Amino acid sequence: MVNVADIRKPDFEIDSQFLNRWSPRSFLEKEVPEEVLFGVFEAARWAPSASNQQPWRFIIARTQEDREKFHSFIMPGNLIWCKKAPVLAVIISKTTTERGFNAWHAFDTGTAWGYLALEAHRKGLVTHAMGGFEKEKAREVLNVPVDYDLHAVIAIGYQGEKEVLPENLQEREQPSDRRPLNESLFEGSFMNDTSNE
Numbered sequence: 001m002v003n004v005a006d007i008r009k010p011d012f013e014i015d016s017q018f019l020n021r022w023s024p025r026s027f028l029e030k031e032v033p034e035e036v037l038f039g040v041f042e043a044a045r046w047a048p049s050a051s052n053q054q055p056w057r058f059i060i061a062r063t064q065e066d067r068e069k070f071h072s073f074i075m076p077g078n079l080i081w082c083k084k085a086p087v088l089a090v091i092i093s094k095t096t097t098e099r100g101f102n103a104w105h106a107f108d109t110g111t112a113w114g115y116l117a118l119e120a121h122r123k124g125l126v127t128h129a130m131g132g133f134e135k136e137k138a139r140e141v142l143n144v145p146v147d148y149d150l151h152a153v154i155a156i157g158y159q160g161e162k163e164v165l166p167e168n169l170q171e172r173e174q175p176s177d178r179r180p181l182n183e184s185l186f187e188g189s190f191m192n193d194t195s196n197e
Contacts, residue, residue, distance in 0.1 A: 018118075024162075025165055032156065040123060045112075048111055053104070055105040055108055055109055056112040059144075062086070073137040074133045075134070085128075090150060091151045092148045109151060110151075113129065
């Protein structure tokens with residue numbers, strides 16, 4: 001396994017959970033006990049929410065039959081590795097409230113995903129969120145109403161060895177670094193970032 005401390009070094013002291021959580025692609029074909037799995041979603045339940053609307057919803061697949069339904073809309077580049085994950089989840093958000101459009105639905109749902117990912121790590125699981133899936137096909141297969149946005153497919157399970165992955169993915173099977181804090185933090189007003197131009 002990768003030594004995260006060799007790759008990730010914070011600019012300021014933080015709890016190690018934020019550094020040690022990353023998104024592996026290698027999963028063991030090992031079932032996640034229900035109490036462990038549902039504990040992960042329990043953490044997401046307690047995420048902050050504008051006006052307490054709690055717009056997030058999770059559609060999960062734990063059986064082979066349900067996982068194969070999910071496989072039908074996951075892009076081939078992701079399917080090659082996520083097929084072994086014992087749990088797949090699609091995270092969606094309700095875009096409307098009784099007062100109309102909920103401008104905060106995606107923001108709140110992203111926070112719920114963050115809570116889920118950190119609790120999964122604390123429980124000894126790994127997670128990997130994917131944007132590479134056919135949203136409209138997923139909407140059809142999973143019967144998702146039009147007033148919900150589909151955000152990501154999340155693979156959840158226990159981490160496997162990188163050697164079981166195709167060679168090109170083995171090279172990527174390590175935590176990614178982050179840009180320095182001073183490139184993301186602005187005081188008083190925003191300064192345009194021209195570093196990528």
